[in-house]
Amino acid sequence: MYSLQGIGISAAAEDVYLSLVERGPTTAAELAHVLHVTPHAMTAAVGELIALGLVAPDGAGLVAHPPRAALDALVESRSRDLATLRDGVEELTRFWHDHxxxxxxxxxxxxxxxxxxxxxxxxxxxxxxxxxxxxxxxxxxxxxxxxxxxxxxxxxxxxxxxxxxxxxxxxxxxxxxxxxxxxxxxxxxxxxxxxxxxxxxxxxxxxxxxxxxxxxxxxxxxxxxxxxxxxxxxxxxxxxxxxxxxxLPNAVDTADDTGAAPTAETRQLLTCLSGGLTDESIARELGVSERTVGRRITRLQELLGARTRFQLGVQASRHGWL
CATH class of the missing domain: 3.30.870.10 (Endonuclease Chain A)
Incomplete structure (x- = not known):
């Protein structure tokens, strides 16, 4: 299966783009029905894709653009950011050796x-x-x-x-x-x-x-x-x-599309995941079993439409939970 998660595109936007590629020009309402997402979530996903140049309006519907031109620009931008980071680290290293x-x-x-x-x-x-x-x-x-x-x-x-x-x-x-x-x-x-x-x-x-x-x-x-x-x-x-x-999560409980809000324990779980803690360490932190931790992570992935833990972090951030 094709995956766009490596460039930070949300799971919902990925589903919309792949569906448009397969189906051809389609309205947002039809896509929302096919993908079983709310109109608000569909609007956010389409906006994300339009901003990247992957999707454009086509009359009453939406059409998927070829990915090469749009994503090449994104790759170039990320490459410049990493080059800046590498240059800065090299300069700092040279300074340290000559301090x-x-x-x-x-x-x-x-x-x-x-x-x-x-x-x-x-x-x-x-x-x-x-x-x-x-x-x-x-x-x-x-x-x-x-x-x-x-x-x-x-x-x-x-x-x-x-x-x-x-x-x-x-x-x-x-x-x-x-x-x-x-x-x-x-x-x-x-x-x-x-x-x-x-x-x-x-x-x-x-x-x-x-x-x-x-x-x-x-x-x-x-x-x-x-x-x-x-x-x-x-x-x-x-x-x-x-x-x-x-x-990392802030203290503001912002409602998501379903009307739910993250509890203090959910924010604590997301903090532990962001910090790279293992399920065993998270279980000790929350005072629950590893199986319970796994179930809670799976439930959050289902709630936010995330296929991986990486996508869970992206989606939680987009919902205002991070």
Whole structure:
């Protein structure tokens, strides 16, 4: 069976496109009847396909366009995003290997615990517009427990836009997940991605704080990068990760097409799935059996029209659950 999930198209939109290819020009109402979906879900799926150039109106009906031209443009766009990400990582790597060259006025290396604590707090205290961050949490020997960053609550209460991409390892620990959820409930926009390589925070567009992983937490370095081409590159690195990361659930229970709303337990389940936890780990977290976890995931897939767990994340996001 053909599948468009690899390019992020929802299960509903995929069904609509494949049906149009097979049936030829067809009205949206006829497709909704054939595919057993609501008119609202059909409108959303058709809008998704039209935006990609895969479908166009044809009189009273819809017609499927050949996929090559439209999807080649999408592939090219994704390739540029990944190229930007690779370039940023390469530049950051070159900088790290050459970080002892402290003569550059826009770079400061902080080696003491007091200095690291102070600059970490400044990241939140001095922000007036936005904070963008990548985080893999605390790691290495002597690492402290993961918790909400000092100053984060106050920054959110001031209305500072906070966007964070978490490495999935942060979500493997219950206190850490609770801290992340507390931040989200306060207004943080959070996503998760498996390839996050380090801890980094960007205060407005004024300075970045970079903390590469270290085998011993007490021997790590904090690197402050002020306005420069390097800071612009770090902002580009964050934006690339943000675009390809998966959203984590927020605290707003938004109704879906069926009128149902996600419960706190459903949001917790989606958070665990986004973090890459196994069914066994999720079962321990929720206090249920693995079989129950499997049934709940299957039920969510059926409710949201998702064939795979990847599509479940996409559909949950489109319904406002993530």
């Amino acid at each position: 002892h060259a402290e003569s550059a006025g826009y770079i400061e290396i902080v080696r003491t615990e007091a200095g690291r604590t102070a600059i970490s707090r400044r990241l939140y205290d001095e922000a007036t517009e936005q904070i963008r961050a990548l985080t893999i949490g605390y790691s290495g020997r002597s690492a402290r427990p993961n918790m909400m960053a000092p100053g984060c609550r106050e920054a959110l209460s001031r209305g500072v836009r906070t966007s964070v991409v978490y490495g999935p390892q942060v979500l493997h620990d219950r206190p850490a997940r609770e801290a992340v959820q507390n931040s989200i409930d306060l207004g943080e926009q959070a996503r998760v991605f498996t390839g996050v390589p380090l801890n980094m925070g960007i205060c407005d567009d004024r300075f970045a704080l970079v903390c590469p992983p270290a085998s011993d937490w007490d021997r790590r370095h904090h690197i402050v990068v002020r306005r420069s081409d390097l800071l612009e590159a770090l902002i580009g690195v964050f934006e690339s990760y943000w675009q390809i990361a998966v959203p």
